[in-house]
Amino acid sequence: MLYWLMKYVLLGPVLRLLWPTRVTGTENIPENGGAIIASNHLAVADSFFMPLHVRRMVTFPAKQEYFTEKGVKGRLKKWFFSGLGQIPIDRSGGSAAQAALDTAIRVLRDGHLLGIYPEGTRSPDGRLYKGKTGVARVALEADVPVVPVAMIGTDKVNPIGSKMWWPRRLEIRFGAPLDFSRYDGLVGDRFVERSIADEIMYSLMELSGQEYVDIYAARAKELAAADAAGVRPAVPAQPSAPVAGDAARVPESKAS
Template sequence: MLYRLLKYVLLGPLLRLLWPTKVTGTENIPDTGGAILASNHLAVADSFFMPVRVRRRVTFPAKSEYFTEPGFKGKLKKWFFTGAGQIPIDRSGGSAAQAALDTAIRLLREGNLLGIYPEGTRSPDARLYKGKTGVARIALEAGVPVIPVAMIGTEKVNPIGSKMWIPRRLEIRFGKPLNFSRYEGLSGDRFVERSITDEIMYALMELSGQEYVDIYAARAKELLAADAAGVRPAVPPQPSAAEADRVPETRAG
C-alpha cells in the first residue's frame, strides 16, 4: 500500500512532472517471474527514477543504516525507503555479504524484480566501471534473466556532493534480457562469474554509450581523493573476494 502511494500518488507524479523522461525497451521486462534489472549508477536519483517507469514493483537492496537511524528523522527515512521498495541488508562483513546474496536470491525465486548496480557504487565521473561478480552469482543461483538498464543524464540532475535535484530531461533504456542458463550449475566458479559480469557490463556500455574503465568505481574514488590530497598510491591494492562478490548497494556513500 505504501509503495503504491509513493509511486502513483506522491513521488511518481512529481518525478514525471519535473523530470520528463524518454523511456525505451520496457517490453523487455517480463510481465511475471523473477528478473534482475542491472543498471549503471550515476546518481542517488537512479533508485527513484527507474522504478517509477516500470509497471511492476522493483526492489532494491539497501544499507541497513537507512532503516536504523534514531529519532524522528530516522523514522521518516525508514518510512520513505520502505515505501520506495527498498529492503535493509546488513553489509558490514563477510557473513553479511553472504546474507545479502541469499536475500537477493530469495526475492528473485519468489518472482520479484530486483534492482542491482553491478558497479557497487556511483560512478565518480559518469564513466562505466568494472562490475562486481555478485550480480552473476545471484543470476545463476536464482536462474533468472538479467536486463541491462541505462540511466542517461541523472548525474546532471543530482550531481555528487549536491543535495539539490535540478529539473531536466532524462532517458532510460531497458535492453534485451541476457540469459545465462548455459552456465547452470557453475555458480561459485569465479572465472564463469567474471565472464558473466563482463558480459553484463559490455551490454551496459553499448546501451548507455559510456566510456568503460576496467577498475572498480570504489577504487577510482580512492584515486581521485588521493590526487586531490596530493598523495597517489603507487600500487593499487587488490579487492578482497568479499568485496568483489557482495551485492551492489542501491545508494552510494
C-alpha cells in the same frame, strides 16, 4: 500498498511532471517471474526514476543505515525508503555479504524484480566501471534473466555531493534480457562469474554510451582522493572495454 501509494499518488506524479523522461525497451522486462534489473549508477536519483517507469514493483537492496537511524528523522527515512521498495542490506562484509546475497536470491525466487547496480557504488565521474561478480552469482543461484538498463542524465539532476535536484530531461534505456542458463551448475566458478559480470557491463556500455574503466568504482574513488592529496596517480584516462559474450578467460571445460 505503501510502494504503490508513493509511485502513483505521492512521489511519482511530481517526478513525472518535473523530470520528463524518454523511456525505451520496457517490453524487455518480463511480465511475471523473477528477473534482475541491472543498471549503471550515476546518482541517488537512479533508484527513484527507474522503478517509476516499470509497471511491476522493483526491489532494491539499500544501505542498512537508511533503516536504523533513531528519532523522528530515522522513522521518516525508514518509511520513505520502504515505500520505494528498498530492503536493508548490511554491507559490512564477511557473513553479512552472504546475507545480502541470500536476501537478493530470496526476492528473485519469490518471483519479484530485483534492482542491482553491478558497479557497487555510484560512478565518481560519469564513466562506467568494472562490475562486481555478486550480480553473476545471484543470477545463477536464482536462475533468472538479467535485463540491463542505462540511466542517462540523472547525474545532472542529482550531482554527487549536492542535496538539490535540478530540472533536466532524462532517458532510460532497457536492453534485451541476458540469459545465462548456459552456465547452469557453475555457481561459484570465479571464471564463469567474471565472464557473466563482464557481459552485463558490456551491455550497459553499449546502452549508455559511457566510457568504460576496467577497475572498480570504489577503487577509482580511492585513487581520486589520493591523487587530490598528491599521493597516487589518478584513474587511467584510456581504459579498455569489457569482453562481450563468453569471455576468453572462461576455460573451455567450464563454458561447454
